[in-house]
Amino acid sequence: MFNSKTYIKRRTELRKKIGGGLILFLGNNEAPMNYTDNTYTYRQDSTFLYYFGLDRSELVAVIDVDENKEIVFGNDFSLDDIVWMGPQPSIKQLALKCGVKQTASLNDLETMCGNAIRQGRKIHFVPQYRYDNVFTLHRILGIMSSRVNNFASTELIKAIAEQRMIKSKEEIAEIEKAIAISYQMQTTAMRFARPGMYERDVMGFIAGLATSLGSGTSFPVILSRHGETLHNHFYGNKFKDGDLVVNDSGAESALHYASDITRTFPVNGKFSPRQKDIYEIVLLSQLVAISEIKPDVNFKSVHLKTARVIAEGLKAIGLMQGNMKNAVEAGAHALFFPHGLGHLMGLDVHDMENYGENNLGYDEKTKRSTQFGLKYLRYAKPLVPGIVITVEPGIYFIPQLIDKWQSEKKFTEFINYSKVNKYRDFGGVRIEDDVVVTKKGSRVLGKPIPKAVEDVESVASDKI
Ligand code: GLY
Numbered sequence: 001m002f003n004s005k006t007y008i009k010r011r012t013e014l015r016k017k018i019g020g021g022l023i024l025f026l027g028n029n030e031a032p033m034n035y036t037d038n039t040y041t042y043r044q045d046s047t048f049l050y051y052f053g054l055d056r057s058e059l060v061a062v063i064d065v066d067e068n069k070e071i072v073f074g075n076d077f078s079l080d081d082i083v084w085m086g087p088q089p090s091i092k093q094l095a096l097k098c099g100v101k102q103t104a105s106l107n108d109l110e111t112m113c114g115n116a117i118r119q120g121r122k123i124h125f126v127p128q129y130r131y132d133n134v135f136t137l138h139r140i141l142g143i144m145s146s147r148v149n150n151f152a153s154t155e156l157i158k159a160i161a162e163q164r165m166i167k168s169k170e171e172i173a174e175i176e177k178a179i180a181i182s183y184q185m186q187t188t189a190m191r192f193a194r195p196g197m198y199e200r201d202v203m204g205f206i207a208g209l210a211t212s213l214g215s216g217t218s219f220p221v222i223l224s225r226h227g228e229t230l231h232n233h234f235y236g237n238k239f240k241d242g243d244l245v246v247n248d249s250g251a252e253s254a255l256h257y258a259s260d261i262t263r264t265f266p267v268n269g270k271f272s273p274r275q276k277d278i279y280e281i282v283l284l285s286q287l288v289a290i291s292e293i294k295p296d297v298n299f300k301s302v303h304l305k306t307a308r309v310i311a312e313g314l315k316a317i318g319l320m321q322g323n324m325k326n327a328v329e330a331g332a333h334a335l336f337f338p339h340g341l342g343h344l345m346g347l348d349v350h351d352m353e354n355y356g357e358n359n360l361g362y363d364e365k366t367k368r369s370t371q372f373g374l375k376y377l378r379y380a381k382p383l384v385p386g387i388v389i390t391v392e393p394g395i396y397f398i399p400q401l402i403d404k405w406q407s408e409k410k411f412t413e414f415i416n417y418s419k420v421n422k423y424r425d426f427g428g429v430r431i432e433d434d435v436v437v438t439k440k441g442s443r444v445l446g447k448p449i450p451k452a453v454e455d456v457e458s459v460a461s462d463k464i
Pocket of ligand 1: 219248
């Protein structure tokens with residue numbers, strides 16, 4: 001974890017922003033896979049990690065803003081536990097690591113919350129995404145489980161989001177450690193994959209790298225010859241000569257900061273002319289998007305500029321037609337680019353998405369679009385120095401979507417369906433980097449991971 005001063009500073013800032021009441025932080029518990037003692041890999045809650053840094057299950061923390069108190073609640077492991085788990089620090093020792101002097105048992109939490117409720121004090125908490133924690137809030141606050149998240153504190157969400165949105169130097173350094181692992185995952189996948197292998201062969205190899213070099217993957221690996229399925233988690237296809245492989249994967253650093261990188265490469269090491277055409281359009285759109293990122297620019301306008309580059313590129317090779325400004329305004333490009341340009345990234349790969357996307361990426365001035373494609377943009381507001389955001393345009397040929405739009409004669413003035421149908425078996429291309437907004441522009445984080453055609457071909461043909 002970081003030095004205790006980091007956590008003390010973060011909590012002091014939060015206390016000032018909130019002004020009064022109690023702030024409740026529920027850590028994550030172990031999550032059973034199929035019976036209690038057989039658990040998924042443990043992942044601490046990111047809000048808890050941000051303010052307390054303690055990477056252990058069964059912890060809760062409270063900041064009592066009115067009384068200027070901070071308490072970590074947890075039960076020390078028993079000797080029986082230690083027989084199975086080995087020596088463990090006490091709750092007191094753990095709390096000191098993040099600068100908290102007061103500790104108490106989990107039973108005391110219920111008493112403290114009961115007293116606060118009786119005194120009519122406000123108890124702030126963020127929305128919960130795990131059912132055991134929803135149930136804990138039901139038990140200690142007396143709110144019906146199904147309604148717990150209706151009582152999440154908007155004030156707290158806003159205050160935390162404001163803090164976590166802007167990454168400090170030490171956070172950027174952690175993210176770059178995760179990207180260094182991504183470098184290995186991406187280049188190894190290019191060098192290892194070959195026709196005749198299964199997707200799972202490559203997925204397993206790079207997921208293993210994420211575990212051996214850091215804290216594992218930051219989300220389930222997307223690695224497929226069917227790049228047109230945006231979040232494909234099926235790994236059972238066999239690579240054929242001539243396939244493109246989309247590898248959208250990321251790692252967590254030791255402190256659980258994420259990376260999220262996508263590369264697309266030819267499994268045999270050489271792009272076909274048709275693959276190269278599409279790849280070059282995506283690459284140009286990504287480079288333009290990155291060059292557009294600077295403070296005060298709306299990310300939505302960066303998304304739309306990127307869409308325009310994609311549309312113009314597709315027009316140049318005959319897949320789109322007509323006026324591309326009008327096509328993008330109408331949303332015709334979304335047949336090929338049906339997702340948002342990127343998302344915030346930090347301790348979560350989709351940073352703070354548990355607080356609600358609209359609480360982060362949208363506000364009174366920037367409303368979410370209802371247009372197909374654009375509605376999936378997760379962050380649309382103006383950019384601010386310190387924000388880390390992914391930039392991940394793509395072009396996909398999704399047969400079911402092509403068929404639907406064609407049967408509805410949708411956007412026939414902009415889409416050349418007879419040519420598009422020749423690409424039905426193409427798959428998809430996505431290219432993604434993680435970018436920090438600086439005072440004057442932006443910086444692509446980490447050591448550059450090959451993405452120019454010749455660089456990708458050079459790595460992907462140098463097989464291990
Ligand atoms: N890279 C996977 C995602 O953004 O969900």
